[in-house]
Amino acid sequence: MTTVKPARNYGLDVLRVIACYMVIQVHSGEFYYIGPEAAVLNTADAVWVGWLNSLCRICVPLFVMISGFFLFPVNDVNTFFKKRFSRVAIPFAIWCVLYAFYQYFMGAADIKTALINILDIPVNYGVEIGHLWFVYMLLGLYLFAPILSPWIQSASKKNMEFYLVLWAIAFSLPYIHLIFPEIWGEAFWNHTPMLYYFSGFLGYVVLAVYIKRFHSEPKAWNYTLGIALLLLGYGITVYGFLHRLPTEKFVMTLELTWGFETINVAMMSAGAFLLIKNVKLSNPTSAFGKLLLDVSAKSYGVYLAHIMVLNFYHSLLDAHFDSAAIKVPLVAVCTFITTYVIIKILSYLPKSKWLVG
Template sequence: MTNAAAMRNYGFDILRVIACYMVIQAHAGEFYYIGNGGKITNTLDAYWVGWYNPICIISVPLFVMISGLFLFPVTDIPAFFKKRFSRILVPFVLWCIFYALYYYAKGYVDLNTTLTNIANIPLNYGARIGHLWFVYMLLGIYLFAPIISPWIQTASRKSMEFYLVLWAVTLTIPYIHLVIPDIWGETFWNRTPMLYYFSGFLGYVVLANYIKRYHMEPRPWNYTAGVILIIAGYAITTYGFIHRLDTEKFINKLALTWGFETINVAMMTTGAFLMFKNLKIKNPDSPFTRLLLDIAAKSYGIYLAHILILNAVHSLLDHRFASAAVKIPLMGLCAFILTFIVVKLLSLLPKSKWIVG
């Protein structure tokens, strides 16, 4: 075993692969509760989505935590941006263009709309492919990384805890809004209320680095706390969806407890992070470990490409099974495997890093 292999934290590779799968299964569930115009299809299949998807919601914040863990310190800003943006931005733009052309080839849009979509990529997507929102958010974190890096590296424990406590308060705001529509200076002319600067995905980055600095060593309580946080967060997330399924008509209302910036999703994400951060692999040179690392390394390419494969898998499997209880995990697994194979083949092409990251 090499020194690099001995020092590698395989727990984060495992977590990255799991998160990658979770994204695909979450999107597989969308076929069974989202109707036309964002309306809800309230069927038995939708209830299965309510049981399956809540745990999968943590995939995005997990990606943010894992990425944020390795962002700092930022010492050479031009080199930092060159490395991060070349790996993330170029494949993203190419896939945006591909999806725009795919929509045209399928006859969904005309040529003028296709060219407009491509021109709009600097603003928002190259076509309405919803999962690509994540990349804009991630690029925003990268842009802010050089600014926050000195604080992340030197902040005291109490200073980081002060930030995280206020961030946790902002995670309850979606629920406070159910009772009080505007709080702490929120009005239609003010988009930056009192705790605005403590909110958002940056909290997951700070949380990851707080754990890295003060709780990275394995402790017995990590697993107990992790299980409790996952169970409690899952219960809130699941109950919120299923309970509201009979009363809400549109997705944006129904998916309240699925919000990435809610306290329950943050609980599940933190629990998973604590449980996986110190996992060991006994045989790093085994074929399984090499496959695991290969999937983890290609997780960004899988993320970019999976919608295309998932739609094809749905067309092939949907009519073969009666219940979403079977279809959702089966579609997720098949799409995950097939997308990895496609991305693996693409990675064999010259200059493939510009395609798969």
Template sequence: MTDTTVTRNYGLDILRVIACYMVIQIHTGEFYYIGDRGNVLNTLDANWVCWYNSLCRICVPLFVMISGFFLFPVKDASVFFKKRFSRVAIPFILWCVLYAFYFYFRGDATLNATVTNIVHIPVNYGVEIGHLWFVYMLLGIYLFAPVLSPWIQTASRKSMEFYLLLWCIAFCIPYIHLIFPAIWGEAFWNHTPMLYYFSGFMGYVVLANYIKRFHMEPARWNYVAGIALLVVGYGITAVGFSMRLPTEKFVNTLELTWSFETINIAMMTAGVFLMVKNIQIKNTGSAILKLVADISAKSYGIYLAHIMVLNVVHAFWDGRLASAAVKLPVIAACTFAITFIVIKILSFIPKSKWLIG
């Protein structure tokens, strides 16, 4: 998913590449702490996943911030939807079909089940390829963008800060729930409590545009604040996961501090965004920078395709390496590189944008 501006911000290209790699490393780690039926594997390898991948949890929020950065203004809703949905939804549907056949050829689904999965695509996924949840969330942000656009463009600094303050409080609720299971109107029959409308990924979109409007110029405090946010956020994320690893039986409770909608993940995401957004590139014609821009442009295709490659790479390396300390970066890096090459090759096919975005 590539956006163009008058002056290209190579810092955001770098962020997109980093986020893309982090997604792959997160999914690599799942082999080493998730057991059958979602139970927790409390092993030495799981501890390595904790310390490595706690940082990588910023991947999805970074993608949302980068997309949100280029999202506004929405001047014509019909043109906006046609452009955004064609670039995101059509490749998504095609990959849902490909994953359905992928499951069939792996022997994980019958032909009848494969056809059923394809027919099921308008409802949800088609097959249980979990990483595709991201696309539904992104399309939801696009649907709301024309509504949000006037406020994003004209809101005062104080009003945006007020929103972000309430958003941060909402992101603390998962931890408040450890003491008070229901707060501010929550009940088993009410899923829209007081700060419901300030929660979720839309806050990352607002944060990106707040920085764009009021803090885009390079400043020393960006790095001071960025490092502080990253260190504190990582400490909460990793230590929290590590402390819960010996006691939690199921992944959904183990990953409390790994949730994308927690204050510590938001802190790390904001910190990294602040530090990288204004990276200055002197030699914009260098081969490395061209490679970064190319990977950035193909990041959506890499995101959609990488699970197929990851399963093959994991099968090759898992038995050849002793510890997840080595397995995680090796498998993730190989998967990242191979998937990029595959998407690069596919990009030469006519009309390839409908497949790789």
């Protein structure tokens, strides 16, 4: 009996490349609104960051949705963990070591601190390079996947919609808290209120599988709803950032509408997913098609490595342009291209999968 391999979904490759670039643009913008000790820089550049990077907040949710799309079913737990964890955790650990030495060579840490950071890798990060938080969250989703798999593969459409409605309400809590600071059992001594189990990134996984199971074929409403969700979500996201910019003193409160666990970011993520999930490549073997697939395949390596390259381009280009409207996308594009080239070169090394994913 022969098994027919399912046709490749090129739309998800496009989404993966877009998400990878958006991560880099988000980090390119941080220089222009985050001051010392996470104080807010209320400048014209910060306004540009609000306009440019509000849409880019969908980067992490898109990565999670793409992972969720391919995560199930989990039939053999040992094989699942061996494959997923080795591909994600080992490159992560190697790059934690590289970042520890990077900080040493850049003068941000002495050799003793660098070595201590390496020893701390099993605890948290090893060295505090912020974007690496994503890996812990992703590994947590992998740990839950075998438990979730039986339900997510067999749940009815209505049951999945029931979960997603409660997830959407949970993602509205950051705004409800502006009026009611504590609701549904919340208190300083209770960290698991009523909708706690419906919150978090797991909802993006369920949303992706819901779309895969019940709305995988392209329909006209996909594009209408996708555009509506994208525009409405972007409007809320950018308005919230710019409205709060003149008054908020610290980044943590400024970024209220930028949170990955907010209803508006979820709306944008769902909209982008619906718009692009069924994109076709007329000629996948063309130079463009091969490049797209290669960038998609190496996106994890680009994600892990890009901060080193980003810091270089920021130092190189920042003084040459007056406005963040130019600097943010320019630094992001240069970083994206250069990091991909570096990861491409590294991929030719023996056992390179342990380095680039």
